[in-house]
Amino acid sequence: MSQDSHPPRIVCFMCNWAFCEEEMRIPYNVDVIRVMCIGRMDPALVLETFIKGFEGVMLVGCKPPDCHFVDGNLHAERAVKMLKKLLALAGLEPERLKLLLVAPLEERAFSHYAKEFSEEIWRLGNSPLKKDEFIANLTAAKEAASAFRLRVLLGREEELTEFMNAYGEKIPEEEFDALLDDVVKAEYIRYKIHYLTRIKPRSVKELAQILGLKPFAVLRHITNMRRKGMIALDRVEGYTPLYKALEVR
């Protein structure tokens, strides 16, 4: 239980079609924001919600087969899977994000689920991260989730795992998951580097220290980032090159 005596602030993004307004009792620490379909939640927005200060985020959609948009709920599932990986990388408990898919006429009331989730978040207590670190990590996660590579992978997941890719192959789910893991990790680190070098020019050694990585691993990311125009050499201090982030559009 956290030291704080106030209940955690929670945002619940909810599909227009899940739970009827009249039937909802909303606990006072929870805010409900209605969207057309839970699959509509941009992953970057979910991370933004954490950055703004909410301690838990709940996504509520419709259980298969009742999605009004056929498989918007499954899109949400994929996004949540990726977001949880990003949260873990950022050092925040992935349990702070929850996807709840409910049947059209759910036996249990919304307040039941909201309370259950609140208690879970309360048990987790405050974020384990210090303020600066929290902002840096979550911003990196958010930017990774806003960038082309992760988004295109997420957007193509269904196509790749359930249908065929351009070469007529179907990628097994586990293989895709491993691929997603790699890409999420790489993208997260690159955007973290980007964030850090935005504040001031830094050396590979310094970055490696902050990120807890081997210098050559950082150097590899920087090479990649230079090619994409994310970063550039700022100056050389003694024998140490310092890198500075470039503005990405």
Added chain:
Amino acid sequence: MTEKPLKEVRKLPPCRAACPAHVNVQAYVALIQRGKFNEAVEVIRRDLPFPAICGRVCFSPCEDACARVNLDQAVAIRALKRLVADIEREQGRVVAQPVPKKYSEKVAIIGAGPAGLTAAYELAKLGYPVTVFERMAEPGGMMRYCIPDFRLEKFVVANEIAYIKDLGVEIKTGVEFGKDITIESLKKDGYKAIFIAIGTQTGMKLNVPGEDLEGVINAVDFLRAIALGKKITVGERVAVIGGGNTAIDAARTAKKLGAKEVMILYRRSREEMPALPHEVELAEKDGIKFYFLVAPKQIIGENGRVKAVECLRMRLGEPDESGRRRPIPIAFSEHQYEVDMVIPALGQVVEESVLPPELLSKDKRGPPLQVDPLTLETNIPGVFAGGDVATGPASIIEAVGAGKRAAISIHRYLRDEDLRKDRDEEKIEETTWVKDWRLLEKKERRYEPPIEKPHLSFEEAKAYLEKLKRQARFEAFRCLGCGPCAECLASMELCEGDKAVVDESKCVGCNVCAVICPVGAVKKNEKGVAQVNEELCKGCGLCAARCPERAISMQKLSNEQILTMILTALER
């Protein structure tokens, strides 16, 4: 009325496109999903003044068209309509506000059946002074006088007509067109437009010897006499002749009135019967016997009363112009059925004697009246005709559709507008967005709303109602919602219809949106950038959530909007 006119929403889901009155099925089913039962009735009433009546006896072309049949069975649209209408009525009669008269031109409507009443309803909503002239003592037409009470209760009909009167429609009963009033007399009385909707009231004759014996009574006369409360002695053994719904209604009524044995004699086979299979089943449950491929040759009497029908056996030949196989008598196959009552139910024809002769078609094989199928104009300017009188016996919902069309035409005629230009009726196109049926799961239709209400205490009744509502909502969730976005909750302002917009300068043509879009509304165009088909887009926002370049945003609930909502929540 906040709903967009059809003009802008041209693409309709199959149910609404199939309905002659274009009732917004998807919207009210969506409201039922949300537990908004009274709002659902309001949505129905925008297009149809008879929710409870049609909820009981409509032939439901919507269900035949329902896209769900590709998967399992149609959504139980009619039963849902009945439930919401009944729940509303049981809360006490809904009284409509009278509509202020915006125009001075008086409109006369002849015949208070569904066609006439609907025209009156629509014209009153537009602000015209409307008077309906009806020959019988009560308005309602066939709904009041022919459809038996056990299928459609009289108070249900009266209740929905009372709503039409509330709007300011005047109904004058006991006035016969062709006798008490004529087109000339109405014009002299200042009526600027006339809608003739007298239906088809005369039962067709068998044209066999013995038809005037005592104990022979035409089905519509029989049903009408009962609706009028006249004492009718039904026989012990009754033969009903015909295979339509009227035959079934007459047979079931005779049985319920105490006939020992009721049989239906039909000259073709079961497959060709125009009666609905469901009605036939109910008749069989009532113990009515069916004899197929038999046609009466004569009715045999004794002391002026029916004693038996003599029939010939039939075989089926080539299909005739109706597409059904023509029955051909088999020689020397005469046989008799001992009965003491014969009810011919061969269909109805227009009572030509009350109509001005210039309105009647020359060609006796086609429809009885000459009217323009789109505008319902007759060859007398300012006189329109529709419903059964123009089409021959059809259905309530088709009569309602005709009433609506007549109202539009009369409005345009009185406002000196082109009657044919831009008619909504011509712009309707059916659509269903389901891209891939394999992605959808089966959910069998199990909904069987009770017809009889159990006797319950107050407390039990409350729980019972809750159960009914829950079942109805469950059934409503079977709806695939195949129409475009504006079709559903947007019309009740429960949700704002949204649309995706593409910033072409950002789009790189990666095609993620096209793959993701559940309704196939986003495609790459010839320039290689994403393009949204606004008529198909339902505004779910999946494409915007996934667009790798964030080139797609939502018109209403954009990411920025959601962010503002997050910040507002935080400051609370």
